[in-house]
Amino acid sequence: MSGTLNKVMLIGHLGDEVKMHYFEGGGSIGRFPLATNETYTNRTTGERVTNTEWHNIVVRNKAAEICEKYLSKGDRIYVEGRIKTRQWQDDSGNTRYSTEIQATDFTFLTTKKEGQPADGIPAKPAQGSAQPQQPQTSDPVVSTPEDDDLPF
Amino acid sequence: MSGTLNKVMLIGHLGDEVKMHYFEGGGSIGRFPLATNETYTNRTTGERVTNTEWHNIVVRNKAAEICEKYLSKGDRIYVEGRIKTRQWQDDSGNTRYSTEIQATDFTFLTTKKEGQPADGIPAKPAQGSAQPQQPQTSDPVVSTPEDDDLPF
Amino acid sequence: MSGTLNKVMLIGHLGDEVKMHYFEGGGSIGRFPLATNETYTNRTTGERVTNTEWHNIVVRNKAAEICEKYLSKGDRIYVEGRIKTRQWQDDSGNTRYSTEIQATDFTFLTTKKEGQPADGIPAKPAQGSAQPQQPQTSDPVVSTPEDDDLPF
Amino acid sequence: MSGTLNKVMLIGHLGDEVKMHYFEGGGSIGRFPLATNETYTNRTTGERVTNTEWHNIVVRNKAAEICEKYLSKGDRIYVEGRIKTRQWQDDSGNTRYSTEIQATDFTFLTTKKEGQPADGIPAKPAQGSAQPQQPQTSDPVVSTPEDDDLPF
DNA sequence: TTTT
DNA sequence: TTTT
Numbered sequence: 152m153s154g155t156l157n158k159v160m161l162i163g164h165l166g167d168e169v170k171m172h173y174f175e176g177g178g179s180i181g182r183f184p185l186a187t188n189e190t191y192t193n194r195t196t197g198e199r200v201t202n203t204e205w206h207n208i209v210v211r212n213k214a215a216e217i218c219e220k221y222l223s224k225g226d227r228i229y230v231e232g233r234i235k236t237r238q239w240q241d242d243s244g245n246t247r248y249s250t251e252i253q254a255t256d257f258t259f260l261t262t263k264k265e266g267q268p269a270d271g272i273p274a275k276p277a278q279g280s281a282q283p284q285q286p287q288t289s290d291p292v293v294s295t296p297e298d299d300d301l302p303f
Numbered sequence: 304m305s306g307t308l309n310k311v312m313l314i315g316h317l318g319d320e321v322k323m324h325y326f327e328g329g330g331s332i333g334r335f336p337l338a339t340n341e342t343y344t345n346r347t348t349g350e351r352v353t354n355t356e357w358h359n360i361v362v363r364n365k366a367a368e369i370c371e372k373y374l375s376k377g378d379r380i381y382v383e384g385r386i387k388t389r390q391w392q393d394d395s396g397n398t399r400y401s402t403e404i405q406a407t408d409f410t411f412l413t414t415k416k417e418g419q420p421a422d423g424i425p426a427k428p429a430q431g432s433a434q435p436q437q438p439q440t441s442d443p444v445v446s447t448p449e450d451d452d453l454p455f
Numbered sequence: 456m457s458g459t460l461n462k463v464m465l466i467g468h469l470g471d472e473v474k475m476h477y478f479e480g481g482g483s484i485g486r487f488p489l490a491t492n493e494t495y496t497n498r499t500t501g502e503r504v505t506n507t508e509w510h511n512i513v514v515r516n517k518a519a520e521i522c523e524k525y526l527s528k529g530d531r532i533y534v535e536g537r538i539k540t541r542q543w544q545d546d547s548g549n550t551r552y553s554t555e556i557q558a559t560d561f562t563f564l565t566t567k568k569e570g571q572p573a574d575g576i577p578a579k580p581a582q583g584s585a586q587p588q589q590p591q592t593s594d595p596v597v598s599t600p601e602d603d604d605l606p607f
Numbered sequence: 608m609s610g611t612l613n614k615v616m617l618i619g620h621l622g623d624e625v626k627m628h629y630f631e632g633g634g635s636i637g638r639f640p641l642a643t644n645e646t647y648t649n650r651t652t653g654e655r656v657t658n659t660e661w662h663n664i665v666v667r668n669k670a671a672e673i674c675e676k677y678l679s680k681g682d683r684i685y686v687e688g689r690i691k692t693r694q695w696q697d698d699s700g701n702t703r704y705s706t707e708i709q710a711t712d713f714t715f716l717t718t719k720k721e722g723q724p725a726d727g728i729p730a731k732p733a734q735g736s737a738q739p740q741q742p743q744t745s746d747p748v749v750s751t752p753e754d755d756d757l758p759f
Numbered sequence: 760t761t762t763t
Numbered sequence: 764t765t766t767t
Binding site: 619620622641642657661682683 | 760762
């Protein structure tokens with residue numbers, strides 16, 4: 152069942168700090184809002200209008216901790232991931248939907264001042280492999296291994 | 304205001320027919336649900352589980368009419384677009400959110416039997432340009448020109 | 456060192472069979488040409504012209520073996536990867552360049568007839584992880600783990 | 608003729624200034640090298656190695672002029688486009704290949720100091736459409752209209 | 760030839 | 764060398 156693709160690529164600015172949530176089993180999840188902009192030119196008035204789109208970014212485990220450590224409100228980041236719409240029942244019994252971007256890769260685009268890794272963070276955290284005698288290639292982007300996903 | 308990117312790329316199957324809506328000014332909009340799949344292997348039980356993600360695709364004007372004409376429920380399509388979350392107030396006065404994919408490009412991936420264009424639809428419909436003496440390059444994908452967007 | 460992105464996404468048809476090469480250490484590499492098309496409308500003559508672009512796809516290890524097993528000349532596939540230009544000296548001492556697409560993910564788009572996996576191939580081969588009590592999420596696309604890259 | 612996709616997405620730094628070339632018919636072309644990085648950890652020695660990949664970016668017409676005006680060596684940019692491999696015969700009669708990225712969209716990622724548009728450049732230059740009474744939506748990224756392509 |  |  153497949154032959155499908157669900158991919159999102161965003162470049163935007165953090166609208167707030169990364170909010171972490173830690174689980175008993177040792178896992179963690181980080182969330183932050185990301186803003187992208189779109190510009191209109193109203194054909195009637197000729198004025199330019201900017202619309203902001205907010206995306207709910209979700210990162211997990213080591214990647215989440217890296218984000219929390221190095222990202223701040225206002226920073227620019229490239230995020231790659233997939234769209235996930237969760238649904239739940241509200242108090243009135245209505246089905247409600249919430250769409251998130253589950254991040255799988257990201258790259259920091261804000262150049263930080265001091266001894267901060269900005270871009271140069273330890274890529275592919277926790278990929279945890281050990282094949283001797285061969286170089287391990289890692290992306291310039293930080294990838295979140297599928298292996299340590301949590302069950303939600 | 305910008306330096307941002309809001310891009311979605313999906314390959315999936317139509318969950319229903321394209322539903323058209325025509326406007327007085329001559330514009331039109333088409334909507335259809337698109338399914339992408341994700342596969343889990345439950346680590347405890349070892350069984351494989353498939354989750355389906357549904358995306359609300361929105362196409363406009365000529366592109367919408369092409370989709371309505373050539374796409375059917377079950378067909379596979381590549382869709383490129385941007386994420387747009389609209390909000391409105393429900394009857395109880397709560398703010399509700401609905402996330403759509405506003406398609407900017409697409410390619411039909413289902414091979415149709417008869418004299419149907421399947422892939423070979425007239426690309427870049429209504430791009431409406433006329434620069435003489437030079438070949439017009441057009442993408443293999445159908446692009447929806449920004450110019451004929453409607454105000455919503 | 457980074458903050459960069461090198462990503463290629465292709466949908467095309469195989470121009471030939473997957474050619475495998477096996478290494479002593481147990482690794483393997485598969486290569487095949489992939490065709491994408493672009494359509495021109497010549498503005499002077501009004502005739503439509505199709506240009507074909509050929510991409511050199513390179514897949515490694517388990518992913519290569521899956522490709523060899525299930526892909527044939529003419530099949531359609533989605534390939535995600537990165538651009539890599541290798542250079543070498545030709546017989547005349549000139550520097551020559553060859554650009555390849557090193558595949559990191561792919562999805563088969565040709566629906567196969569019989570009991571062939573077509574889409575439903577065992578995703579994420581060899582990701583080889585073992586974290587108990589949690590479901591392993593895997594993409595609908597087949598990912599080639601970075602860990603088993605070979606040194607070239 | 609199609610159902611194919613040829614898409615490249617890069618974030619990198621300019622290795623040199625934008626080199627312009629103007630044609631008699633009024634068209635223009637801009638070229639610049641773009642660097643992306645990839646990081647290895649050599650499994651034997653444990654040392655981290657950075658490999659740089661150079662991409663030949665080609666931009667046309669108004670987009671080229673915007674690039675020349677606002678981009679400098681070292682600047683970071685997001686480039687979207689397609690892969691195009693050109694071939695020609697060298698002096699020895701050998702067929703030689705050169706792979707370029709024909710840019711279709713881009714976004715400046717370097718924040719400029721002074722009154723420079725950096726990100727806020729006039730998007731969608733020369734899209735040249737005139738549909739009254741409706742807002743024109745334009746991407747945050749600069750798009751190069753297909754219409755003014757030149758015949759090479 | 761870029762960047763960190 | 765693919766596909767429509």
